[in-house]
Amino acid sequence: xxxxxxxxxxxxxxxxxxxxxxxxxxxQALKESAQIAFELLKRGKPALDAVEAAITFMEDNMLFNxxxxxxxxxxxxxxxxxxxxxxxxxxCGSVALLQKVxxxxxxxxxxxxxxxxxxxxxxxxxxxxKYKGVRLEEDAYFILPHxxxxxxxxxxxxxxxxxxxxxxxxxxxAVALDAKGNLAAASSTGGTSFNRNGRVGDAAMIxxxxxxxxxxxxxxxxxxxxxxxxxxxxxxxxxxxxxxxMSIQQACDYVIHQKNKNAKGDMGLIAVDxxxxxxxxxxxxxxxxxxxxxxxxxxxxxxxK
Amino acid sequence: xxxxxxxxxxxxxxxxxxxxxxxxxxxQALKESAQIAFELLKRGKPALDAVEAAITFMEDNMLFNxxxxxxxxxxxxxxxxxxxxxxxxxxCGSVALLQKVxxxxxxxxxxxxxxxxxxxxxxxxxxxxKYKGVRLEEDAYFILPHxxxxxxxxxxxxxxxxxxxxxxxxxxxAVALDAKGNLAAASSTGGTSFNRNGRVGDAAMIxxxxxxxxxxxxxxxxxxxxxxxxxxxxxxxxxxxxxxxMSIQQACDYVIHQKNKNAKGDMGLIAVDxxxxxxxxxxxxxxxxxxxxxxxxxxxxxxxK
Numbered sequence: 001x002x003x004x005x006x007x008x009x010x011x012x013x014x015x016x017x018x019x020x021x022x023x024x025x026x027x028q029a030l031k032e033s034a035q036i037a038f039e040l041l042k043r044g045k046p047a048l049d050a051v052e053a054a055i056t057f058m059e060d061n062m063l064f065n066x067x068x069x070x071x072x073x074x075x076x077x078x079x080x081x082x083x084x085x086x087x088x089x090x091x092c093g094s095v096a097l098l099q100k101v102x103x104x105x106x107x108x109x110x111x112x113x114x115x116x117x118x119x120x121x122x123x124x125x126x127x128x129x130k131y132k133g134v135r136l137e138e139d140a141y142f143i144l145p146h147x148x149x150x151x152x153x154x155x156x157x158x159x160x161x162x163x164x165x166x167x168x169x170x171x172x173x174a175v176a177l178d179a180k181g182n183l184a185a186a187s188s189t190g191g192t193s194f195n196r197n198g199r200v201g202d203a204a205m206i207x208x209x210x211x212x213x214x215x216x217x218x219x220x221x222x223x224x225x226x227x228x229x230x231x232x233x234x235x236x237x238x239x240x241x242x243x244x245x246m247s248i249q250q251a252c253d254y255v256i257h258q259k260n261k262n263a264k265g266d267m268g269l270i271a272v273d274x275x276x277x278x279x280x281x282x283x284x285x286x287x288x289x290x291x292x293x294x295x296x297x298x299x300x301x302x303x304x305k
Numbered sequence: 306x307x308x309x310x311x312x313x314x315x316x317x318x319x320x321x322x323x324x325x326x327x328x329x330x331x332x333q334a335l336k337e338s339a340q341i342a343f344e345l346l347k348r349g350k351p352a353l354d355a356v357e358a359a360i361t362f363m364e365d366n367m368l369f370n371x372x373x374x375x376x377x378x379x380x381x382x383x384x385x386x387x388x389x390x391x392x393x394x395x396x397c398g399s400v401a402l403l404q405k406v407x408x409x410x411x412x413x414x415x416x417x418x419x420x421x422x423x424x425x426x427x428x429x430x431x432x433x434x435k436y437k438g439v440r441l442e443e444d445a446y447f448i449l450p451h452x453x454x455x456x457x458x459x460x461x462x463x464x465x466x467x468x469x470x471x472x473x474x475x476x477x478x479a480v481a482l483d484a485k486g487n488l489a490a491a492s493s494t495g496g497t498s499f500n501r502n503g504r505v506g507d508a509a510m511i512x513x514x515x516x517x518x519x520x521x522x523x524x525x526x527x528x529x530x531x532x533x534x535x536x537x538x539x540x541x542x543x544x545x546x547x548x549x550x551m552s553i554q555q556a557c558d559y560v561i562h563q564k565n566k567n568a569k570g571d572m573g574l575i576a577v578d579x580x581x582x583x584x585x586x587x588x589x590x591x592x593x594x595x596x597x598x599x600x601x602x603x604x605x606x607x608x609x610k
Contacts, residue, residue: 208512243544
């Protein structure tokens with residue numbers, strides 16, 4: 001049995017009052033999410049199940065900007081993106097501009113299993129969700145007081161330009177290596193607050209927001225979605241691992257601190273290689289993250305480098 | 306003044322009756338599209354203008370599956386994707402699930418110029434188009450007899466599974482190097498026939514369907530969109546050019562014929578490097594393509610290798 005590993009993140013960003021107030025809650029949730037995924041791997045389940053379970057947990061937890069607790073867009077509602085990929089056979093699925101679906105990552109997984117289209121967005125994604133019978137929730141389920149208060153305050157006090165500049169983003173992501181040596185990655189987000197109707201972020205984009213290939217690594221990007229798209233963040237790490245001779249930590253550091261050292265925006269990466277080594281890199285004040293493997297108890301960090 | 310170059314494509318796929326019947330029309334249109342873009346470069350215009358003009362011409366020409374003449378999806382309407390990127394500063398814009406907009410690439414260009422979000426899809430993209438005042442057309446404008454007849458015949462005679470298997474795709478793409486040494490790339494498509502409501506293809510995805518970076522190359526992918534997403538087609542070529550020591554032709558050949566040699570589906574790539582060298586590679590029976598540079602008259606090929 002090969003080494004098993006899980007690494008997860010809950011976003012890379014600058015400090016906020018909300019994070020300070022909920023620091024213990026974040027730490028507990030990160031730990032629990034990583035452990036839930038790790039327990040599945042210990043029972044011999046595939047990496048794909050592990051990342052789906054970790055993301056589902058964070059989508060259900062109101063502290064993270066994904067599923068319940070998603071950011072509110074400029075029209076006042078929640079619009080979610082998610083993606084998932086199996087490194088064994090490169091099957092993948094993703095959803096964008098999704099409403100009402102309790103767990104977007106589970107809908108992305110169903111698209112992956114069907115193995116026909118990859119990205120379904122908007123009304124078409126919701127139709128597919130209904131056809132598949134996934135659990136739906138009313139709009140009110142997704143909107144939590146801390147997001148609503150922020151939305152109302154900013155809507156009333158800030159100009160469009162000031163709202164645009166805020167880019168209050170957040171993503172959750174998970175990568176895993178299972179006992180059979182298979183890699184998987186998944187991402188989910190509620191987007192950025194005040195984003196315009198129709199804006200799709202990197203979390204819906206295979207090769208940008210997440211990527212997995214048994215020959216290279218499983219990797220998730222977080223931070224400013226547009227910056228991650230422009231720099232092909234996850235794909236870049238994967239190609240470096242496949243073509244170069246960097247370690248997974250070196251590859252993540254290279255993409256964040258060398259290739260994009262002049263980037264004006266937050267960027268974060270978590271990754272795991274085929275041997276179970278973890279790479280984590282970010283340029284923001286903090287990154288919510290946790291990792292655990294068969295030779296390493298769970299580690300949870302937010303502010304600490 | 307550095308060398309100036311344009312390369313365009315109208316899709317990589319297997320032979321069809323429609324292509325055989327319209328061979329001269331295709332050749333003329335490919336030639337004209339490349340020449341329109343090249344004339345702009347000769348007058349000192351930026352590569353971004355050249356690729357936008359080449360794609361606009363192909364969107365307006367009914368022979369190509371983009372803009373007018375787009376494929377018809379499973380609900381019986383046209384849903385278009387497009388993207389454009391400036392290699393000078395990595396600004397980019399893209400649209401997905403777009404209806405009514407006569408030239409999707411021009412809307413993608415407006416998103417690029419605004420430099421805020423990157424991908425706008427569905428209703429939000431159409432709202433943005435109306436806000437920007439771009440030219441709209443009635444649904445009937447986009448649907449041409451050859452696409453409509455094919456849609457009706459298949460709808461009535463084929464099962465869902467048979468329809469899915471057809472994946473009658475097609476994309477147009479353009480890459481260019483201007484006199485100032487700047488690169489640009491753009492893609493546009495009407496999607497695949499019978500694709501499900503909400504399906505977004507690679508042509509809307511920066512880093513997959515197209516990518517441009519003055520430090521590497523400008524590149525467009527075509528063929529089976531899901532295959533291009535899975536293999537990060539355009540991004541892979543760009544990272545190889547930035548990190549390795551392949552020529553642009555070698556990088557395109559590597560991605561198509563080595564990295565994805567077992568791919569079950571059509572793949573095609575066109576690219577231009579910072580010195581104006583062109584790379585073209587595909588695994589299908591034919592690829593509609595043309596290229597021209599300051600030291601090379603226009604060349605048009607469809608069946609010929």
